[in-house]
Each structure stands twice: as structure tokens, then as C-alpha cells.
């Protein structure tokens with residue numbers, strides 16, 4: 450099979466166009482990572498150089514008890530600094546988290562032709578897409594990742610078109626995640642001193658997408674990335690990762706081109722969910738809450754899965770720093786954008802850290 454990859458084009462067609470994905474390359478028995486997946490040295494991840502994020506997870510059940518204010522402070526301070534934290538005692542049952550990971554494995558273990566029916570242009574629904582890497586047609590070095598993405602429109606559509614292997618659990622998880630997101634956003638807005646009208650809240654949190662990511666074992670993990678450095682574009686991401694590890698967040702993510710940047714690994718914690726702040730919340734808060742720059746390492750031993758739920762503004766929603774915050778700050782750091790324009794720009798560019806925010810940034814000189 451490896452003769453299939455004797456030119457870069459045949460590799461691209463095999464992986465991207467024919468829908469074999471990275472899993473297809475690995476199943477073909479390769480011993481070395483194909484050239485197209487080798488990252489430039491500054492994007493390669495040295496496992497030994499990073500530290501672990503040791504802050505304990507935030508116990509959301511304590512929001513209903515005497516420690517409410519303390520927990521609010523933990524959420525706010527994590528959102529103002531790293532933009533990343535983990536939560537436990539949330540409303541998603543641990544059994545559902547286990548089923549999600551299992552169903553991700555079941556889906557990606559399907560024969561390629563069963564997954565390829567969801568490729569862009571072939572998928573029976575515009576809301577379901579199976580793919581690989583991030584924007585393979587633009588990337589010089591591809592990401593070592595396959596994924597299925599499911600945009601929520603309504604239950605009927607989801608149950609009809611999302612893949613049978615994962616539709617029920619993915620839908621249940623999406624709905625429960627919404628409760629977590631809603632609670633967190635209310636806390637974060639409250640700390641800004643802003644009361645957001647219900648209709649505005651629906652606009653800010655009106656689009657929900659659940660992805661399943663699959664990172665097959667990689668023969669040369671030190672040369673590749675699972676996902677390159679990026680921030681998520683929405684308001685908040687709720688992420689389930691399995692026990693393998695490899696998710697990193699950058700400390701002081703604003704500093705885009707630092708030589709000695711520092712990354713912290715977010716350790717897998719059984720039953721916990723990872724929360725990260727997205728660009729839309731950074732814009733709305735005029736920069737007070739930080740969208741997190743993060744990336745994923747590959748390993749040569751096991752298949753890693755992760756299941757993010759992205760909660761984003763509706764495509765037609767206008768997003769700009771909240772007027773109350775601008776008034777307090779004395780200036781707006783971002784311009785008004787229509788969220789679908791922001792999304793278009795996001796998906797037209799390869800992952801380059803937090804560069805996505807430049808689309809909305811007002812440069813003060």
C-alpha cells in the first residue's frame with residue numbers, strides 16, 4: 450500500500466479526497482510519517498520541555514453551596530488568565546462520557562467507505578462533515594487528525610443524519626454541555642457587571658457544534674502535531690479528552706511570536722471536562738476574558754479521541770465589545786463583526802495561534 454504514497458498528490462487524494470484519513474495511512478502499515486505531515490521545527494512539540502497544569506479542577510456543584518463566591522472567583526480568574534480550566538461535578542454523567550469516547554472509536558474504526566459518505570460535497574446533510582486535518586487544501590504540513598463535525602439544527606435532523614454510531618450520545622452531550630456553558634457565561638457576564646438580555650444571550654450562544662476528533666498513533670510523534678496552535682472561535686468550548694494526554698495550552702497567549710513561549714499540558718482527569726474560552730468571548734469582554742491558544746501532540750502508542758462541543762454566536766449575530774465594558778475601559782479593542790464573516794476568515798486560514806482575532810482587532814498605535 451505504501452506505493453500509494455509515492456507522490457505527494459497521491460497521498461493527498463488518498464487521505465483527503467478519498468476519505469481514508471490519517472487512520473488509512475496508519476492502517477496501511479507505514480513505518481515513517483509521510484513528509485507532508487512533518488511540521489517545521491518551531492511547530493514541533495517537545496514533550497520533555499513542557500510542564501503540567503497543576504491547578505485542581507473546579508467543582509461546579511459547589512456553586513449551589515456556601516463556597517459559591519469562591520468558585521465564581523476561580524472561574525473568573527482562570528478565564529482572565531489562561532482561558533482554560535477543568536470542571537468536575539458538572540451535569541454530564543460519567544457513563545455518558547465513557548459512551549462518547551467508545552462511540553468515537555466505533556465511528557473511526559468503520560471501513561473508510563462508510564466514513565467517506567460524510568465527506569464535504571457527499572454528506573447527506575450540510576450539517577455533518579467528516580474530514581481530516583484543518584484546512585488541508587491550504588496547509589503545507591497536515592495535522593495528524595481525522596474528525597467528524599455535527600452542527601445542531603434540531604433533534605429530528607440530528608437523529609436522521611448524524612452517524613448512527615454516535616448520534617444519540619453526541620446529542621445528549623451537546624444538550625447537557627449547553628447547561629454548563631449557560632451557567633459559565635452568566636457568571637462571566639455577571640462579573641463584567643453586564644446583564645445580558647435573553648435575546649442577546651441566544652444570539653451569542655445560538656450555534657452549537659459537536660465534533661469527534663481521532664488521533665491515530667503516529668510513528669514519529671516528535672515531528673507532527675495532532676492539532677496546530679489555535680484558539681477556538683466561539684464563546685466557550687466544552688471538551689472531553691480521553692486518558693492519553695497531549696493537550697497543551699499556551700501561557701500568556703497574546704504574545705504571538707515569543708521565542709521562549711511556555712506551554713502547559715492539561716492533564717486528563719477522569720470524569721472532568723475541559724473548558725476553554727473562545728475568541729467571541731474575548732471580543733465581547735473587550736479582552737478581559739482570554740481565548741486560549743492550544744494545540745495537541747501525537748503519540749506513537751495509542752489512538753487518542755476527544756469530543757469538543759463548540760458554542761458559538763449565530764452566524765448573523767453582530768459581535769462587538771459590550772458597551773458597558775467599553776465605557777468602563779474607555780476604549781474598544783475590537784470592532785463589530787458579523788459572526789459569519791469571522792467564521793469565514795477563520796476557516797479560510799491555516800491555524801496560526803490567535804491570529805484569527807486580528808480580523809476583529811482595532812490596532813491602537
Ligand SMILES: O=C(O)CCC(=O)C(=O)O
Pocket residue numbers: 660662676681688690696743744745754755757
Ligand atoms: O483534541 C483536543 O484535546 C483538542 C481539540 C481542539 O482543540 C479542537 O477540536 O478545537
Ligand SMILES: [Fe+2]
Pocket residue numbers: 679680681743
Ligand atoms: Fe480547539
